Amino acid sequence: MKDDIITMAADGDIIMNVGPHPIKKFRVHSSILKASSRVFSAMLGPNFAEGQQLLVDGRQDPATIKLPEDDSMAMEAIFNILHHHINRLPEPKDIVYYEIAIAANKYDLAPHIRYIMLGTMTDFVNDFDKIKHNLETRQVWQLAMASAYFGHAHAFKVFTKWLVINTSDDLSIFTHTNNLNQVLALKTCIYIEVQRKECRQLVFDKIMEVCSTTDGERRTLTFDLRETEEDNWDTSRFFAASIQDLLFYVEASVTYCGNTLGWDMQDELDAYNLVHPVEELAGLNLAGLRD
Numbered sequence: 476m477k478d479d480i481i482t483m484a485a486d487g488d489i490i491m492n493v494g495p496h497p498i499k500k501f502r503v504h505s506s507i508l509k510a511s512s513r514v515f516s517a518m519l520g521p522n523f524a525e526g527q528q529l530l531v532d533g534r535q536d537p538a539t540i541k542l543p544e545d546d547s548m549a550m551e552a553i554f555n556i557l558h559h560h561i562n563r564l565p566e567p568k569d570i571v572y573y574e575i576a577i578a579a580n581k582y583d584l585a586p587h588i589r590y591i592m593l594g595t596m597t598d599f600v601n602d603f604d605k606i607k608h609n610l611e612t613r614q615v616w617q618l619a620m621a622s623a624y625f626g627h628a629h630a631f632k633v634f635t636k637w638l639v640i641n642t643s644d645d646l647s648i649f650t651h652t653n654n655l656n657q658v659l660a661l662k663t664c665i666y667i668e669v670q671r672k673e674c675r676q677l678v679f680d681k682i683m684e685v686c687s688t689t690d691g692e693r694r695t696l697t698f699d700l701r702e703t704e705e706d707n708w709d710t711s712r713f714f715a716a717s718i719q720d721l722l723f724y725v726e727a728s729v730t731y732c733g734n735t736l737g738w739d740m741q742d743e744l745d746a747y748n749l750v751h752p753v754e755e756l757a758g759l760n761l762a763g764l765r766d
Contacts, residue, residue, distance in 0.1 A: 481551065483558040489519075490539045491554070494547030501554050502537060511557050514582045545581075549574035556588045564591075567599040568606060573617035576624040580655050585625070592625045600630045607637055612644045619663065624655045628761040635663065636758035639670045643717040662764050674718045674753050678725060681749055718757075722749055 480490060480500045487502040508515040519540075542550065548571045555563045564570065575592065579585045607615075615637050622630035638646065646664045654660040713721065 483554045483560065488537050490537045491550070492539060492541045492543075493545050493550045495543055497547060498543075499547040499551060501551065503554055503558065507557050511587045512582045512584050545578055546571065546574040549578045553578055553582075553584060553588060556591050557584075561591060564595065567595045568602060570595055570599070572596060572599075572621035572625075576621040576655055580624065589625050593627055596622060596625065596627050596630050600627075600633050603633055607641070610637075612638070612642045612646070613649065615641075616646060616649045620655055620660060623659055623663070623761055623764075626761070631761040632758040635667060636754065638667050639674060639757040640718045640753065643671070643715060643720075659764055663759060666759055666764065670757055670759070671718060674756055675714070675721065677752060677756065678718070678721055678749055679713075682725065718753060722753065725749060 480502050482502045484502060484504045484507070487504045489503050489505050489508075491501045491503055493499050493501065505515075505519050509519055510516075552564055552570060552575055555561065572592070575588070579588055615634050619631055619634035619638065622628075622634060646667060647661075650657070650660045650664055713724075716724065
């Protein structure tokens with residue numbers, strides 16, 4: 476049915492059937508696709524079946540071309556950008572950045588959509604604090620990879636900071652699947668783990684500074700939880716928990732909070748605040764990883 480077709484160009488000469496589930500149909504201009512992409516230019520040329528079909532069918536009715544392996548939401552966003560329907564793009568938080576990056580890489584479209592993607596990603600990052608607690612590790616990893624692909628250094632730092640602080644998951648499992656840049660993905664994974672260790676060490680150093688006492692050559696560490704604390708931590712979880720959970724654990728310590736909150740000098744109290752130095756430390760520099 477014609478009602479099922481999303482019209483990018485009313486006089487378009489191609490109906491693109493995109494995706495496995497759900498399949499979406501788009502009426503597009505082959506000339507726009509070929510001008511934007513060397514891959515589409517070859518695919519829609521006379522040497523490929525799709526191009527031959529266009530020559531036969533396209534003179535009267537639009538030719539139908541199937542792209543069953545592509546993400547329909549990603550291709551819809553790309554077709555909208557290429558046909559200058561920017562106002563049709565979803566809200567920045569609803570855009571499938573990673574899938575768009577995968578499709579852009581496949582069809583060599585990055586130069587033609589990059590600046591629009593940078594703008595929408597900037598809006599997304601500006602609102603990231605509102606939604607970051609509802610995201611899963613895989614989602615943020617994919618956002619980091621997409622931001623690296625489009626060259627959004629600030630977004631990459633924000634997303635990798637989340638991966639350093641908010642999860643202790645092994646990120647190497649994500650480097651084996653459809654990566655835009657395998658080398659950069661592996662380097663990102665390694666340096667995130669390095670930063671996790673550095674943040675953990677920073678927390679340990681502060682704990683020792685606040686909660687230990689020295690009596691001659693003997694040093695004693697006292698670290699008690701509040702009586703109402705339900706989560707029964709043991710020392711092994713110091714090394715297994717995420718940085719965020721570790722900070723929560725420290726805040727639940729009678730000793731740490733008692734020793735700091737008992738001080739009168741605000742400057743001294745600020746010196747032992749852990750969140751700020753951890754956030755300052757976390758997050759990767761995209762340019763440094765590309766060197």
